[in-house]
Amino acid sequence: MSKIATKGWRYARSGPIGSTLKLEKFDLAVGKDDVVVKMQYAPLHRVDAAIVNGSALGRTKNAKPFPRIGGSEGVGTVVRSGNSTSVKEGDTVWVAPLQGTWSETITADSALVHKIDPKNAALAATASNFIVAQQLLDGVQKSGVVVQNGGSSLTALAVALLAKERGLTLFSTASKGDRYAQADARLKSAGSQTFEYSPAGARSLKAALAGKNVNRFLNGVGGNNFNEFVKLVGNNGEVVTFGAQNGFGLMWAGSNQIYKQLTLRGFYLPRYLRDTSYEVRQSTLDAVLKSISASGAAGKYPTEQVKLEALPTVWDKTFVQGGSKGIIQF
Structure with missing residues (x-):
C-alpha cells in the first residue's frame, strides 16, 4: 500500500x-x-x-x-x-x-x-443539492402543487428552478428574519412566491391556493407552524422530511394525517446514492x-x-x- x-x-x-x-x-x-x-x-x-x-x-x-x-x-x-x-x-x-x-x-x-x-x-x-431537489419532486405530476419549507437554502432554490422547468406550481415558506428578503427575491426570480412560515403565512397561502390542494409538502419538520401548513395538503398527499437534523422527534397533529390519509416519508441522499x-x-x-x-x-x-x-x-x-x-x- x-x-x-x-x-x-x-x-x-x-x-x-x-x-x-x-x-x-x-x-x-x-x-x-x-x-x-x-x-x-x-x-x-x-x-x-x-x-x-x-x-x-x-x-x-x-x-x-x-x-x-x-x-x-x-x-x-x-x-x-x-x-x-x-x-x-x-x-x-x-x-x-x-x-x-x-x-x-x-x-x-x-x-x-x-x-x-x-x-x-x-x-x-454542490451537485448534491440539485440531486436532492430532483428526488424531492420525483413523481409529482405536471400541474401539481408543491409547498416547500426552508426557503433560504440552496436546496430550496434548486427545487424552485426544477419545479419551474417541470411546469409545477411551487410555493415556498421561510421564517421572518435577516435572510427572508434575499430568499424571497431569489425564489421569485425562479418563479416561486414566498410566504412567512407562521400561522398568518399559512392563511395567506390558503388564499393564494384559491381552493387547490397541495400534492406534496417538502421539508416537514413538525411543530405548530408545520401543523398550520399541513392542513393545506390534499387527500392522499405526501409530506417529505429531509431537513430535521436536530435529533428531535417530528411533532405534528395526527388528525390531518389520519383523515386525509397522508403519507410521511423521509429522504436521505447518501442512502439514495448508495442504493442506486x-x-x-x-x-x-x-x-x-x-x-x-x-x-x-x-x-x-x-x-x-x-x-x-x-x-x-x-x-x-x-x-x-x-x-x-x-x-x-x-
Whole structure:
C-alpha cells in the first residue's frame, strides 16, 4: 500500500466541529482499488457538521476509521485511477457523498467517483443539492402543487428552478428574519412566491391556493407552524422530511394525517446514492448538471469561496447563520 503526502482538515473523534476538526499534514494511504483525486472544490454542507458530530444523520455504515477527513462532496482531478474502469488519470470528476473532501488530495471509492465535463467543475461542487431537489419532486405530476419549507437554502432554490422547468406550481415558506428578503427575491426570480412560515403565512397561502390542494409538502419538520401548513395538503398527499437534523422527534397533529390519509416519508441522499447503481447515478448527475446550466442557477445563490486554511472563517455562516454556501477552492 503506497502513501501520498497531503494537507487537510481531519478529526480523530466525533464531537463539535470547532474543537475536533484540525488542519494537519499527513500521509494518505492508497489501496489498489482507491481512486486518488486532487481536489478543486469542496463545499460546506450542514450534514458535514452532523458527520463530524456523529449525530444520527451523520452516521454512515461505510465510515473510514479515525482520523477522518471532513467534508462529504466535491470536484477534482484524478491522479491515480486504481482499478476503476469508469475514470482515468486526468479526468475531472465529481466525488459523491460521503467521502471526506476537505483535503488537498483524497482517496475515494471508485464506485462513487463520476466523470464530468471540466467546464462544469464549479457547478458540480454542490451537485448534491440539485440531486436532492430532483428526488424531492420525483413523481409529482405536471400541474401539481408543491409547498416547500426552508426557503433560504440552496436546496430550496434548486427545487424552485426544477419545479419551474417541470411546469409545477411551487410555493415556498421561510421564517421572518435577516435572510427572508434575499430568499424571497431569489425564489421569485425562479418563479416561486414566498410566504412567512407562521400561522398568518399559512392563511395567506390558503388564499393564494384559491381552493387547490397541495400534492406534496417538502421539508416537514413538525411543530405548530408545520401543523398550520399541513392542513393545506390534499387527500392522499405526501409530506417529505429531509431537513430535521436536530435529533428531535417530528411533532405534528395526527388528525390531518389520519383523515386525509397522508403519507410521511423521509429522504436521505447518501442512502439514495448508495442504493442506486453507478449508471443511474451517472445519468442523474449528467441530467442535473444540464439542468443547472440551462436554468442559469450559477451565481443566484450567495457563496463564499475560501482557501483550505481559511475554512473556519465560513463555519458560522454555513452552520449557524445559513443563507449562504461556503466552498473551499484549492
